[in-house]
Amino acid sequence: GDWWTQTKLWYRQQYKKADPVLPAVPASLGLAATAASLAGNLTGAGMVMIPFAFVWIGWSAIFWLPVFGVLAVFSAGLLESCCEMLEERHEEYRRFHWYTQYSDVANRAVGPGLSKVVGALRLFCVVGLWAVLIVIVSATMVDFVALILPVPVPRGHLYCGFIVGCGVLFVLSSGTTATYCRYWCGVVNTPVAVVLTILLLTGIAGNNKMATGTGEAMFTIKLFDLGSLIGDVSGLSKGVKDVTSALYFVSLGILAFNFAGVCEFTNIRRDMKAPPSFPKAAAFGVAGSTLALFIVGVTAYAVLYPFNGNVVLIFNTRNVRIAAHFFTLTCMGQVSNLSDLTLGEYDHVEDYGKRVAWRRARISAPLALCAGAIALALPYEGPLMGLVGSLALCPVAFLLPPVFYYKLCQGSEQWPEKPLSTRMKICLALAILCSLLVFIGGTVASIIQLVNEYGADEQSCFRGFCYDQKFALTPASLSLLDIFTSGGNVDPNWGKCSTKY
Template sequence: MNERINSQSNSIKSSQITNTPTDQSVPVTRSETRDSNSLVKHHGNLTVLTGTVFIIGEVAGGGILSLPHAVSGAGWFGILLIALCCANAGYSGICLAKAWIILEERYPKYRSGLTRKPFATIGYHAFGYWGSAIVSISMNFTRFGTGVVFLILTSQLLQQVMSHVNKVQELGICSWVPIVGVSLTPFMWLGSPADFWPAAYTAMLSTILGSIFLLADIGLQAKDRVSSANYPMPTFVSFFKAFGNILFAFGGVSAFPNFQNDMKEKDKFPKSVIYGFIGLLFLYIPVAGIGYGVYGNQTADNIIQNLPQSALTTVIDCFFLVHCYTAFLIIVNPVLLELEEMLKIPKIFNWKRCVFRTALMAAMIFTGLSVPSFGPILDLLGGTTITLMAFVLPPAFYWKLCRVDPKGEFKARLIPLYTNIILAEIAIVGVIGGAASTYSSIIWFADPDSHMETACYAGRSAITYFID
């Protein structure tokens, strides 16, 4: 496996680094000594193209199916929010990529050594222990919650695909959640993103094809549905609840340092970010705009649930089902690596890894059975930890690493005024939008008329629970 490959130094050549001291002249700091045990020799094999594919495959999919519903809560302003969040998240991803390059320039060990928690490492060198701790806590919460969202979404899609099969069609969503979880568990035992790069290509291609067929199917319904669609003005709660949904759709930024660590030339990862977010924008805007235009405020959490059962709908279900199965591995991998580092589980394939990852899947299954509708989880994550990790911490870390080092070990990097303005705008929009979105989600949870699904083990329903 990729984790066991011994490598030569790569990624940052001396000609690519300006004013960089040689390995012998770089001062050894406490943080560098502290991180030494968490590194292994590593030679990445991801290219710019593969990095782009990982970004699209990891970020899109579940988010694209929920965006029409988000726009229904924000009104047509939601389209502008999607464009704004796309630009902000893309720039945040570039900030993270540049922050890692700064670490490689200052600490040569990162050029050829693989760390299982690169985002937390950036936070440590920017703000010390607390920077690392905030990233770790947010990462674990976010990735676990996102994994649950994908587990429920995959179960919904599989239930729809199997709805025509005798006996199997009688199973409700709460039967499919554990089935999907068990089927995904063996694939979770794989190591880092470089070990399952074909999953990224499969996730991206299935999303693109599924989106094309989805737009076609929605177009077929347009003639009968547009005339009866309603587009009411958004309320404060609905607008910012939708904002959290949109923020969630771009929440994959926290996994970017893991992808960058597996690249052959890490300094080229910003190109992957740019190409990836251009691709996301071309996927998100048509599906969100056309979906809301056809169904209005009747748009479901999952746009596919608005479509009538047909052969075309089954094809769409299958494409997004393939995406969810493959994207799930990419989504949960960062938290697996992070927690295994904390638990000191060996980096090579071993029984401890299998037991730990199986136990984590069991926890996700239980959470999915407790909240069998992914909409509330999605909105809450979008307004809290995803906002923090994708829109607040990356600009802050990059800005801090570029400042003068108080110990005098490294020179400051000049940040142009316009860049400072962009960094401030991203952080401010993230903080305001995230806080308002979180407040709106809490209000919705507290509303007795919110129609939130009860836990699978708390009752039965012809739709949500086991069907007799």
């Protein structure tokens, strides 16, 4: 059909009723369109998330970005191979729908007991993803409202209100209104993202003067004494304080968050006509995403490296900042799709390919409630993103697929043995080691940073509405250069809940 028919088929693919006995008929726009969509969405997510990592790991991200890209492609290929093995060895597996691929593979690789643990971990992924998205979207909306309103607004109350509203929105978008809301959001997402990308890049090129600094950025600089580490923030050089090493591992968790969220590792596309084309499709899509990540991250680090926090809040030009907010909200769909794919596994067999509104709402409501509670208590984008990425997404996306593949190849009473080559064993070991590095280091470092910020900060809806520090600009007489040159000595009353500034 024409391009509009193909577009509707593409975005409605996950809603159509399909025969669970046979793989679903593909309705894809092709590799180029898939890669363009991934790149566009990831550019939006990366514009907000990646600078957290780049500020803390410096130019070593040039090494880590390709590593995560290779891990994403490798893990996706392993999952696809696991599906092929199960189809060959277990005839009934062909009756399973592609919605439940990951849980099916886990059940047959590690057994029903551990597969329940994996399922709980994936639900935790949903909660963590929603919590991070709620925090980022709420901060974006508060700043957007403050920009367009002619009068000052109580930002603390506004922020907490947006958090509650976003929690309700996540319940609706995954439940009662999913069929219509997510479909039309998907249709308009890519073209709007492309237009806003052009506007935003043009605005950045002419936006030579940045804002005087946001409260969150200044707080982190003061807390970790980053002002004395300017020019040496990679976390690898000698003489750097230990706290920078913690930030380094947090940044690895943020990278895992980006790649796992955007690559949508649960959708390993058994519905394609030619299964051998899957590795090519996965490699092409992840390559486009990696390139977008690299461009956004390098640009953000090169221009904004002294800052920490939401890059959107750094922009000084009003129009560029408003466009960046729209861009951020538009491009969050790719990350939220991961949670929808995970929740799709809890549909009944007879309901595969369609949405059962209230059943899905009953599942998503408690998850959204937990995510909202986390966002209210811990509104710290960087460490929260690092914790979710390293503790939840990294094991599911990068650590477990090699384990599943190895277990299925070991042979048992049920499956014939499939010996592994030495090269494959080395690749599996390297993938597991890299994943363990991010999982252990990122989790511990993120928890440490969350505890430090929670203990020293007053930003929590459970402890009051002191969000002026998060959003307020520095005094007009004080610049970031002054803070850096003075070793971080600023007025101790700055940023506190008072009317002084």
